[in-house]
Amino acid sequence: MGNGKVIVSQFVTLDGVVEAPDGWAFRFGPKRVAGDDFKLGSILDTGVLLVGRTTWEVFSRRWPNRSDEFANTMNRIRKVVVSRSAPALDAWSNSSLLDGELVAGVADLTREQDVVVFGSASVVHALAAADAVDEYRLLVIPTALGAGERLFVAPVDLQLTSIEKVGEALLARYDRTARA
Numbered sequence: 001m002g003n004g005k006v007i008v009s010q011f012v013t014l015d016g017v018v019e020a021p022d023g024w025a026f027r028f029g030p031k032r033v034a035g036d037d038f039k040l041g042s043i044l045d046t047g048v049l050l051v052g053r054t055t056w057e058v059f060s061r062r063w064p065n066r067s068d069e070f071a072n073t074m075n076r077i078r079k080v081v082v083s084r085s086a087p088a089l090d091a092w093s094n095s096s097l098l099d100g101e102l103v104a105g106v107a108d109l110t111r112e113q114d115v116v117v118f119g120s121a122s123v124v125h126a127l128a129a130a131d132a133v134d135e136y137r138l139l140v141i142p143t144a145l146g147a148g149e150r151l152f153v154a155p156v157d158l159q160l161t162s163i164e165k166v167g168e169a170l171l172a173r174y175d176r177t178a179r180a
Contacts, residue, residue: 004110005134019149052120053083060092
C-alpha cells in the first residue's frame with residue numbers, strides 16, 4: 001500500500017457481530033451516529049471514505065438530509081463505492097465508483113491519503129484477506145447477539161493501541177502486527 005493507511009471503523013457487538021447495526025447499535029440512543037465516535041478527526045477532512053454499495057445506499061439516505069457539523073463532514077468527504085453494479089451516485093455528494101479491482105484500487109487510493117472503511121463487511125473481509133488493513137477502530141456495543149455476520153472470518157493478529165469509553169460503548173483501536 002502507499003503512504004496512507006486503511007482504517008476499518010466498525011460497530012461490533014461483544015461477540016463480534018457486525019451485521020445489521022441499525023438493529024442493535026442504537027439501543028443506547030441516536031447519539032451513536034451523531035459525531036466522530038471513532039475519533040477519526042482530521043482524517044475525515046483529508047481522507048477518503050470507502051464503502052460497499054449497500055452501506056452507501058443506507059448512508060446516502062441518512063447523511064444528505066442532516067446539517068449538523070458531523071453530517072457536514074460526512075457529506076463533504078470524498079466517497080468511493082465498491083460495487084459490481086453501477087448505482088446512481090448523485091444521491092450523495094462527492095461519490096464515485098472504485099476503479100478496477102478492490103485491493104489494487106485501494107492501493108492507488110492510499111498513495112495519497114488515508115482510506116476509512118465504514119461498515120461494508122464484505123469489503124472489510126476482502127481487504128483483510130489481502131492483508132491490506134492497517135488499523136481497526138471498533139466501537140464495541142455492550143450487547144451480545146449469539147448469531148450474525150462476524151467482523152473476523154479468518155485468524156488475524158492485532159496489537160491493541162488504545163481503548164476508551166465512548167458513552168455506553170468502548171472504542172478499541174488495534175494495529176495489525178508487523179508482518180514476517
